[in-house]
Amino acid sequence: MIKINENFLELQDSYLFATISRKVAEFTKENPNCKVIKLGIGDVTRPIPEAVLDAMHKATDEMGRKEDFRGYGPEQGYDFLREKIRDNDFKTRGVDIDIDEIFISDGAKCDCGNIVDIFAQDNKVAITDPVYPVYLDTNVMSGRSGKYDSKTGKYENIVYIPVTSENDFVPEFPKEKVDMIYLCYPNNPTGTTLNKEQLKKWVDYAKENKAIILFDAAYEAFISDEDVPHSIYEIEGAKEVAIEFRSFSKTAGFTGLRCAFIVIPKELNGYTEKGEKVQLNKLWNRRHCTKFNGVSYVTQRAAEAVYSEEGKKQIKENINYYKENAKIIKKGLEEAGYTVYGGTNSPYVWLKLPDGIKSWDFFDKLLKEANVVGTPGVGFGPSGEGYFRLTGFGTKENTEEAIERIKNMK
Ligand code: MLT
Numbered sequence: 332m333i334k335i336n337e338n339f340l341e342l343q344d345s346y347l348f349a350t351i352s353r354k355v356a357e358f359t360k361e362n363p364n365c366k367v368i369k370l371g372i373g374d375v376t377r378p379i380p381e382a383v384l385d386a387m388h389k390a391t392d393e394m395g396r397k398e399d400f401r402g403y404g405p406e407q408g409y410d411f412l413r414e415k416i417r418d419n420d421f422k423t424r425g426v427d428i429d430i431d432e433i434f435i436s437d438g439a440k441c442d443c444g445n446i447v448d449i450f451a452q453d454n455k456v457a458i459t460d461p462v463y464p465v466y467l468d469t470n471v472m473s474g475r476s477g478k479y480d481s482k483t484g485k486y487e488n489i490v491y492i493p494v495t496s497e498n499d500f501v502p503e504f505p506k507e508k509v510d511m512i513y514l515c516y517p518n519n520p521t522g523t524t525l526n527k528e529q530l531k532k533w534v535d536y537a538k539e540n541k542a543i544i545l546f547d548a549a550y551e552a553f554i555s556d557e558d559v560p561h562s563i564y565e566i567e568g569a570k571e572v573a574i575e576f577r578s579f580s581k582t583a584g585f586t587g588l589r590c591a592f593i594v595i596p597k598e599l600n601g602y603t604e605k606g607e608k609v610q611l612n613k614l615w616n617r618r619h620c621t622k623f624n625g626v627s628y629v630t631q632r633a634a635e636a637v638y639s640e641e642g643k644k645q646i647k648e649n650i651n652y653y654k655e656n657a658k659i660i661k662k663g664l665e666e667a668g669y670t671v672y673g674g675t676n677s678p679y680v681w682l683k684l685p686d687g688i689k690s691w692d693f694f695d696k697l698l699k700e701a702n703v704v705g706t707p708g709v710g711f712g713p714s715g716e717g718y719f720r721l722t723g724f725g726t727k728e729n730t731e732e733a734i735e736r737i738k739n740m741k
Contacts, residue, residue, distance in 0.1 A: 335365065336383050336404070336472070338472050338473065338476075339472055339476045339590070340475060341472050341479055341486070342414065342468060342472065343374060343479060344487075344575050346464065346468070347706070347711070348371070349703065349711040350373045350705065350710070351371050351372065351655070351710075353518075354683075354694075354695075354698070355367060355369070355371075355698070355704055358698055358699075363434065363468040364440075365702045365705070366702060367460075367698070367702045367704060368662075368703050368704065368724050368729045368730075368732060368733040368736075369725065369727075370700065370703060370705055370721045370725050370726065370733055371704040371705055371706045371722070372722070373519070373539050373580065373581065373678060373679065373722045374495055374586050374724055375580070375584045375586050375649075375653075376725055376726050377649045377652060378582065378584070378726060379584050379585075379633075380583065380637075380640035380642060380645035380646055380648075381641070381645060381648065382636045382637075382639050382641035382645055383583060383584075383633045383634075383636045383637060383642055384633075385636070386446040386632045386633050386635060386636035386639075386642075387629050387632065387633040387636075389632070390628055390629040390632035390633070391402065391475040392510060393628075397419075401627060401628045402626040403624055404628055404631070405622055405625060406605075406619050406620045406624060406625050407433070407434050407437025407616065407619065407620075407625075407720050407734070408433065408436075408592065408626065408631060409435070409517050409631050410430060411631075411632075411635055412631045412634055413430035413568075413592075413608065414429060414430055414434060414636045414651075415434045415635050415637075416422055416428075416430075416433050416592060416638075417429070417430050417433065417515075418579075418638075419637055419638045420561075420562065421562065421564065421650045422579065423556055424561060424562060424564075424565055425565070426562055426564040426565060428564065428588065428594060428596070429584050429597070431597075431610060431612075432594055432595055432596050432597060433592050433593075433594055434592060434593045434594075434595065434615065434616070434619055435534050435590065435591075435592050435625070435626050435631060435634075435697070436590075436591050436592060436593060436619075436623065436626065437589040437590065437591065437626050438576065438578065438589050438591045439547065439576045439580065439591040439593075440465055440590075440695060442454065442576050442591060442592075442593045443463075443465050443466060443547060444465055444468075444469040445469075445543070445618070445622075445668050446545060446574065446593070446615075447469050447473045447475070448469055448473075448616040448618055449611060449615055449618060450510075450511060450543075450736050451599070451604075452473065453475075454475065454510035455488070455490060455507070455508065455509045455511070455514045456470050456475050456476075456488070456489055456490065456509065456510070456513070457489075457491075457492055457505050457509040457511065457513070458489060458490070458491060458492065458513045458712070459491075459492045459493075459494045459502050459513065459514065459515070459518070460492060460493050460494065460711075460712035460713060460714040460715070461494070461520055461521065461523060461708055461709075461711030461712040461714055461715030461718070462513065462515070462518045462520075462711055462712050463515055463520070463612065463711070464710070464711065464714070465503060466513040466545070467486070467489065467712070470489065470511075471486065475488060475489075476488055476489050476650035477489070477649050478706065483713060484709070484713035484716075485713060486674075490505045490507060490509050490739040491712065491713070491714070492505055492704065494518070494521060494532075495524070495714050495718075496670070496672065499571070499675070500518070500523035500672065500679055501525065501529060502533075504532075504536055504630065505730070507538060508540055509540070510540075510541075511542065511543055511545060512533070512537060512543065512544050513544075513545045513547070514530075514533060514544055514545070514546050514547070514563075515547035515548075515549070515550075516530070516546070516548065516559075516560075517546075517550040517551070517553055517554060517559070517673075517676050517677040517679075518550075518551075518557065518673070518677070518679075519547075519549070519550065519677075519679060520678075520679055520681060520706065520708065520711045520715065520720045521629070521672055521681040521718075521720075522657075522672060522673015522674050522677035522678070522679035522680055522681050523672055523673055523677070523681070524556065524559045524674075524676045524721075525556070525557075525559070525560075526558040526559055526560075526564060527558055527559075527560050527565065527566060529562055530563065530566050531567070531692075532692065533567050533569075534563070534566045534567075534568050534569045534572055534573070534602055535568070535574070537572035538568060538571065538572055541599070541602070542548075542572070543572060543573065543611075544563065544569075544572055544574070544576045545573075545574055546563040546572040546573050546576065546577070547576045548561065548562060548576060548577055549574075549576060549577065549580065549581055550581055550677055550678065550679075551556050551577070551580040551582075551593075552580075552581065552582040552646070552650050553650060553653070553654060553676055553677050553678055554676045555654075555675070555676055556675070556676055556730075557617075559676055562575060563575055564594070564596070570598045570599060570703045571598045571599060571600075572592050573596075573598065573599070574593060574594065574595050574599065574611070575593070575594040576591070577591060577592050577593070577594070578591040579589075579634050579637060580592060580648065580670065581678065581724075582637070582638045582650070583633065583634070583642075583646050583649075584646075584649060585633075586631075587724070588630055588633060589626070589630065589657070590596035590626055590630050590631065590634045593610040593615070595611050595615050597610060597672070598719070599611045600610065601614070608609075621672070625662045629643050640652045643682050652727065653678045653723045653724055654678070654723065655723075655727065656678075656723035656724070656725060656730040657673075657674040657675075657677065657678050657680055657722075657723030658674065658681070658723075659723075659727070659730050659731060659734060660680045660721050660723060660730060660733075660734060661673075661674035661675075661736030663718055663735075663737070663738060664682055664718060664721075664734070664737065665736075666682065666738065667737060667738045669683065670682070670683040671683070674723070678722055678723040678724055679720055679721070679722055679723070680707075680718070680721045680722075680723070681708070681719075681720055682715065682718060682721065683716055683718055684708075684717050684719055689709070689716065689717070689718070690707030690708045690709040690710070690715065690716055690717065690719055691707045691709065691710075692716060693705075693707065693709065693719050694706075694707045694719070696740075697719075697737070697740075700740050700741070701733070701739075702735035702736065703733045703737060703738050704719060705719050705721045706719070706720040706721075706722075707720075709721060721733075
């Protein structure tokens with residue numbers, strides 16, 4: 332008899348964005364003449380920058396020539412890309428990262444999900460609440476969550492750290508001891524940030540508690556405030572306690588191309604049951620080589636072009652375009668009388684719903700009355716109830732139209 336991994340039975344409903352897609356598909360089928368504007372999932376709409384496209388074309392041609400053809404590449408990624416990452420993403424910020432601490436992959440979602448493989452099942456996991464659902468779901472799948480309590484909307488073994496307007500979206504240290512701490516900054520979904528001093532406290536906390544910080548920096552390209560770190564490694568001591576996830580998706584429009592990377596410093600250790608230190612970089616390398624055969628050469632050449640002078644310029648234009656959209660959303664919603672957060676160092680605008688309105692009810696109302704899709708806050712966790720997320724990743728025209736429609740809603 333083939334037995335299943337019963338942890339999967341602990342998962343709630345379907346994946347958040349799959350539920351939204353299903354609801355939108357149903358609505359569109361029933362209302363074929365409505366022009367639905369999607370500001371739900373954080374998916375980019377600007378075409379791939381020209382410098383990146385040129386590099387892809389060139390690499391594609393190489394693959395068709397006998398003398399240039401390449402088969403399997405290194406699982407960890409080509410050095411030409413890892414060197415560019417080291418020099419541009421870290422050296423420029425005063426951070427020394429070796430290329431063998433960088434692992435190229437096909438997405439930060441996969442990396443965030445796969446990383447749980449290298450940690451023991453009885454580690455205590457802490458997530459901020461609301462949170463990007465992948466951190467939680469993958470720990471449910473791997474058996475760290477315990478049972479779900481439908482009354483609280485929480486899993487019994489997960490430590491939830493609320494980040495709401497009540498604490499200015501600054502996570503407080505958990506009362507009980509935790510081992511794995513997920514932090515995402517600039518934050519998805521709230522669009523808020525931590526400054527260096529605030530992040531330093533978490534690094535110190537992790538050091539004191541021999542915990543690890545799983546730091547998702549997928550939205551770092553949207554930072555404009557000086558005091559907001561782009562990488563956790565800008566904080567002294569972070570290399571001993573943190574893994575960082577980065578993505579080309581939101582930075583350079585790679586949601587359809589797929590390329591990301593993870594940084595695991597060699598100073599970073601985990602422990603065996605007996606308390607012996609083990610380098611996490613080694614464990615991850617072993618896992619990566621076994622389960623992954625590398626990102627395609629063409630895609631890695633495309634990612635390399637992100638760091639060329641032209642590439643940097645074109646990418647900046649796209650980021651500014653999305654940031655401008657976020658500004659339009661923020662300003663428009665404020666004019667309509669809503670309280671909003673985020674949207675400055677982030678493509679996400681986090682909207683506080685008027686008292687008593689539930690996130691999913693607002694989702695339905697917005698879809699029905701304004702034909703606009705957003706993401707219900709509660710989909711990111713119980714502390715997201717009463718909030719709603721809109722993204723700046725749409726086109727400018729659609730963003731403006733969506734805001735006008737929301738303003739005119741009764
Ligand atoms: C989001 O909308 O939260 C993200 O785009 C989802 C993702 O990156 O997987």
